[in-house]
Amino acid sequence: MTAKNTNTNTRILRWPEVYKMTGLCRSHVHAQVKKGAFPAPIKLGPRASGWLESEIQAFIQSRIDASRNQH
Numbered sequence: 001m002t003a004k005n006t007n008t009n010t011r012i013l014r015w016p017e018v019y020k021m022t023g024l025c026r027s028h029v030h031a032q033v034k035k036g037a038f039p040a041p042i043k044l045g046p047r048a049s050g051w052l053e054s055e056i057q058a059f060i061q062s063r064i065d066a067s068r069n070q071h
Helices: 015-022 026-035 053-068
Strands: 042-045 048-052
Touching: 015 026, 015 053, 048 053
Parallel strands: none
Antiparallel strands: 042 048
């Protein structure tokens, strides 16, 4: 197995951290993932998944940008 991401600062966030960062409930996040409107989690094991911190930060920034550009 080879790693494609060479960024050593990439962190994987579990659900509690994603919730703290976004304030979105789990069911809403999973619905948005299905629509392609929220970053998809990565599988960590048979019953574990997580999100890349950089993708969650980019999502939050995109929401900030969208709300600031509304007129």
